[in-house]
Amino acid sequence: MGGSLALAIRKKKLAYHVTGLVRNENTLQEAIHLGFADEFYLESDFLKKDLWNKYDFIVFSLPVDLTCKKISLIPDSYTGILTDLGSTKREIIQAVENRFTREHNYISSHPMTGSENSGAKYAKEDLYEGKLCILTSPKRLKTEVKEKIQTFWDKLGSQTIEIPAEDHDEVLAYLSHSPHIISSLLVTWAGTNPKVKEYNQRSKIPLSGGGFRDMSRIAGSNPEMWEAIIHTNKSDIYKSLKEFKIKLEELLEIFEKDGNSNFWKKYFEKARDYRNQIFKL
Amino acid sequence: MGGSLALAIRKKKLAYHVTGLVRNENTLQEAIHLGFADEFYLESDFLKKDLWNKYDFIVFSLPVDLTCKKISLIPDSYTGILTDLGSTKREIIQAVENRFTREHNYISSHPMTGSENSGAKYAKEDLYEGKLCILTSPKRLKTEVKEKIQTFWDKLGSQTIEIPAEDHDEVLAYLSHSPHIISSLLVTWAGTNPKVKEYNQRSKIPLSGGGFRDMSRIAGSNPEMWEAIIHTNKSDIYKSLKEFKIKLEELLEIFEKDGNSNFWKKYFEKARDYRNQIFKL
Numbered sequence: 001m002g003g004s005l006a007l008a009i010r011k012k013k014l015a016y017h018v019t020g021l022v023r024n025e026n027t028l029q030e031a032i033h034l035g036f037a038d039e040f041y042l043e044s045d046f047l048k049k050d051l052w053n054k055y056d057f058i059v060f061s062l063p064v065d066l067t068c069k070k071i072s073l074i075p076d077s078y079t080g081i082l083t084d085l086g087s088t089k090r091e092i093i094q095a096v097e098n099r100f101t102r103e104h105n106y107i108s109s110h111p112m113t114g115s116e117n118s119g120a121k122y123a124k125e126d127l128y129e130g131k132l133c134i135l136t137s138p139k140r141l142k143t144e145v146k147e148k149i150q151t152f153w154d155k156l157g158s159q160t161i162e163i164p165a166e167d168h169d170e171v172l173a174y175l176s177h178s179p180h181i182i183s184s185l186l187v188t189w190a191g192t193n194p195k196v197k198e199y200n201q202r203s204k205i206p207l208s209g210g211g212f213r214d215m216s217r218i219a220g221s222n223p224e225m226w227e228a229i230i231h232t233n234k235s236d237i238y239k240s241l242k243e244f245k246i247k248l249e250e251l252l253e254i255f256e257k258d259g260n261s262n263f264w265k266k267y268f269e270k271a272r273d274y275r276n277q278i279f280k281l
Numbered sequence: 282m283g284g285s286l287a288l289a290i291r292k293k294k295l296a297y298h299v300t301g302l303v304r305n306e307n308t309l310q311e312a313i314h315l316g317f318a319d320e321f322y323l324e325s326d327f328l329k330k331d332l333w334n335k336y337d338f339i340v341f342s343l344p345v346d347l348t349c350k351k352i353s354l355i356p357d358s359y360t361g362i363l364t365d366l367g368s369t370k371r372e373i374i375q376a377v378e379n380r381f382t383r384e385h386n387y388i389s390s391h392p393m394t395g396s397e398n399s400g401a402k403y404a405k406e407d408l409y410e411g412k413l414c415i416l417t418s419p420k421r422l423k424t425e426v427k428e429k430i431q432t433f434w435d436k437l438g439s440q441t442i443e444i445p446a447e448d449h450d451e452v453l454a455y456l457s458h459s460p461h462i463i464s465s466l467l468v469t470w471a472g473t474n475p476k477v478k479e480y481n482q483r484s485k486i487p488l489s490g491g492g493f494r495d496m497s498r499i500a501g502s503n504p505e506m507w508e509a510i511i512h513t514n515k516s517d518i519y520k521s522l523k524e525f526k527i528k529l530e531e532l533l534e535i536f537e538k539d540g541n542s543n544f545w546k547k548y549f550e551k552a553r554d555y556r557n558q559i560f561k562l
Contacts, residue, residue, distance in 0.1 A: 112490040132486050161484045171480055174471040175489045179496050181532065184552035186463065189525050190455040191555030199452055203442045205413050206560045208456045209393040211499035215460050218492035219556045223549035230545045238536040244470050245529050251462065252526065255519040264511045268504035271465035274472030275500045279487045 001085045001114055002061030003123030006037045008156050011125045019055065021046050022120075031120050052078045057152075059109075060084035063228035068095040071106070081145055082106040087172065087225075088232040089136045089165035096138040105145045110134040110168065111158060129157035136165050173236035175278075177229055178244065181237070183219040186212075282366050282395055283342030284404030287318045289437050292406045300336065302327050303401075312401050333359045340390075341365035344509035349376040352387070362426055363387040368453065368506075369513040370417045370446035377419040386426045391415040391449065392439060410438035417446050454517035456559075458510055459525065462518070464500040467493075 006018050020037035022028045031040050041051070052058070052075055060067045064086045072095060074082065082105055086092045089108055096106045113131040133153045137146060153160050163171065190196055190212070200207045230237060254263055275281070287299050301318035303309045312321050322332070333339070333356055341348045345367045353376060355363065363386055367373045370389055377387045394412040414434045418427060434441050444452065471477055471493070481488045511518060535544055556562070 112488070114490065130486070132484060132488065159484070159486050161480070161488075163480055167476055167480065170476050171474075171488065174474050174477050175493050179467060179471075179493050182463065182467065183492070183496060184549055185525070185528055185532065186460060187552050187556040187559060188548075189521075189528050190460075191559050193452075193455050193521075195448055195451050196455050196559070199442070199444055199448065200559060200561075203413060203440070205411070205440050207393070207413065207442075207452065208559060209395065211464070211502075212456045212460050213560065214495040214498050215464060216556050216559070217495050219549075219552045221492075221549075223546045223553065226549050227543075227546040231542065234536060234539070238533065240470075240474075241529065241533060241536070244466070245526060245533065247466055247470050248522065248526050248529070251466065252519065252522060255515060255522075258515070261512065262508075265504045265508040267469075268465055268500075268502075268507050271468050271500045272504065275468040275497050278468060278472050278477075278481060278489060278497070279494065280481075 001111070001127070002059065003031070003034070003036050003120045004125065004127035005059060005061065005085070005156075007123055007125035008128050010036075012155055014152065014155055015057070027120065034120050034123070036120065036123050047073065050075070053080075056080040058082050060086070062086075063225045064088050064091060064232045065228045067092055068232075071095040071099050074099060074106075080105065081148060083109045083149055085109060085111055087176065087229045089168040091232040093136060093138045093165040097140070100138075100140060103140050103142050104138075105142060106138060107141055107146055107149050108136040108138070108165075109149065109153065110136070110172075111153075126157075128153070131158050133158040133160050134168060135160050135162050136168055137162065169233045170236045170240075173233060173240040177233055177237050178240045180218050180221070180226060181230070181241065182244070183216055187216045187219045282392070282408070283340065284312070284315070284317050284401045285406065285408035286340060286342065286366070286437075288404055288406035289409050291317075293436055295433065295436055296338070308401065315401050315404070317401065317404050328354065331356070334361075337361040339363050341367070343367075344506045345369050345372060345513045346509045348373055349513075352376040352380050355380060355387075361386065362429060364390045364430055366390060366392055368457065368510045370444075370449040372513040374417060374419045374446040378421070381419075381421060384421050384423050385419075386423060387419060388422055388427055388430050389417040389419070389446075390430065390434065391417070391453075392434075407438075409434070412439050414439040414441050415449060416441050416443050417449055418443065450514050451517045451521075454514060454521040458514055458518050459521045461499050461502070461507060462511070462522065463525070464497055468497045468500045 002020070006020055009015050009018055018037040020031050020040045021043045022031050022040060023043050025042065028040055028042055057080055060070050062070065067084045067086050068091055084092060086108060087110060089110065092108050100106065111128055111131055111133045113127050135149065150160050283301070287301055290296050290299055299318040301312050301321045302324045303312050303321060304324050306323065309321055309323055338361055341351050343351065348365045348367050349372050365373060367389060368391060370391065373389050381387065392409055392412055392414045394408050416430065431441050
């Protein structure tokens with residue numbers, strides 16, 4: 001996400017100078033090799049040398065828990081604008097409000113984009129084009145900062161919408177976090193079935209068609225990032241998954257009744273309607 | 282599926298003459314307009330005029346329940362080869378074995394391909410290229426017919442694998458049928474959440490990212506076909522969904538314990554492994 005953002009900023013000429021911070025030496029070498037920013041630092045060097053004030057705009061592109069830790073380190077003297085690309089908001093907003101008891105320049109962003117691949121080598125300069133970016137404002141945010149960040153995402157080709165932290169985390173539990181768990185559950189459940197294993201081993205090409213492939217795509221994503229997402233949105237994910245289980249039990253009852261021959265056609269038609277509503281088709 | 286097969290057969294020059302049968306007048310006009318076969322009939326006309334023996338190869342591309350009905354209508358005098366593209370096998374194989382108490386030319390096919398769109402206008406001549414086609418043999422099948430059908434799929438670019446009806450239906454419950462229900466459940470569950478509805482209406486572009494979009498793609502597929510699939514594979518689908526529910530309950534317990542901070546990272550890593558195994562990555 002961060003690498004793609006650097007590429008997009010340079011493509012749209014939104015900054016004179018872009019610096020990439022990375023967490024370890026290997027990534028540093030890879031990032032320099034790929035050259036998606038003008039300059040690179042190890043995060044530890046940046047912090048040691050206290051380079052914050054060299055920059056007028058800083059974006060945290062990190063798992064949510066690490067983003068919260070970085071927020072606590074922002075020096076009082078820093079006057080630039082700050083944002084992040086975090087997938088959950090309650091904890092980030094709490095961290096910002098704890099950090100700043102005065103007016104500040106931090107607004108949280110959540111671009112609804114990405115892929116199952118993480119790492120600098122998958123960076124794409126058009127990742128943000130035509131995408132939605134959710135903005136969440138902490139208390140005591142300066143109004144002009146919100147406008148600047150809206151303009152920033154707008155210039156990158158993203159649409160913005162404001163959603164408060166609580167609502168963001170509930171909506172995202174349904175549209176992203178719990179589906180991620182369900183996708184992982186799906187491959188675990190199918191992948192451990194003895195017959196699936198047996199015939200899949202015998203077949204030269206994978207035994208599965210496109211539907212299962214699509215549904216399991218996100219089960220391949222960055223486990224570290226997803227652990228942080230689950231940890232920072234436990235209650236909404238738990239609530240939504242419990243509701244999912246109840247709805248699944250209702251379907252199991254349909255099988256147990258063994259009647260209702262027209263049930264499934266109607267159910268699938270209605271599902272198609274919900275899908276069309278969600279995707280504005 | 283049938284339209285794409287006609288296109289593929291003509292592209293690969295596997296037949297001198299391809300006739301398309303359709304179920305109603307509207308589809309007939311559309312099929313003639315698209316022209317993917319040399320000639321078209323209404324199915325009812327074909328049956329009334331008893332044209333079976335004009336053809337040396339017949340493929341049923343219909344929902345499974347209708348395929349079974351057609352199998353019961355195959356005349357004793359018919360000497361050509363027969364197959365279908367059915368998604369479940371137990372009932373089709375039963376219908377074939379009921380129909381033929383002597384040696385016969387019917388072997389069932391299940392090409393693992395398709396899309397969420399059905400209908401002649403979505404036909405694609407390369408739909409079968411590089412795909413897997415599962416073959417299921419009924420009792421009393423002539424050996425040379427199996428070889429001919431293997432060659433047929435081979436020439437269309439598909440790999441074949443033989444799986445008996447019982448195993449086919451269990452494996453497909455896991456890799457296709459139950460995932461289809463889970464995908465439909467997913468859009469129903471998310472699409473009825475009030476906050477999801479509210480913010481999705483407010484947003485100019487859909488509130489969901491690519492993961493949810495992928496997972497819900499198949500929820501848009503042909504409801505009639507899917508009803509027939511559910512009806513003809515009830516027991517395996519029920520069994521597999523019940524197991525899915527139990528595995529979901531185990532995850533809900535992790536949330537209830539609220540500990541095990543390292544659980545999710547390991548769970549997602551393991552899920553990625555299962556996914557890689559299934560897709561031979």
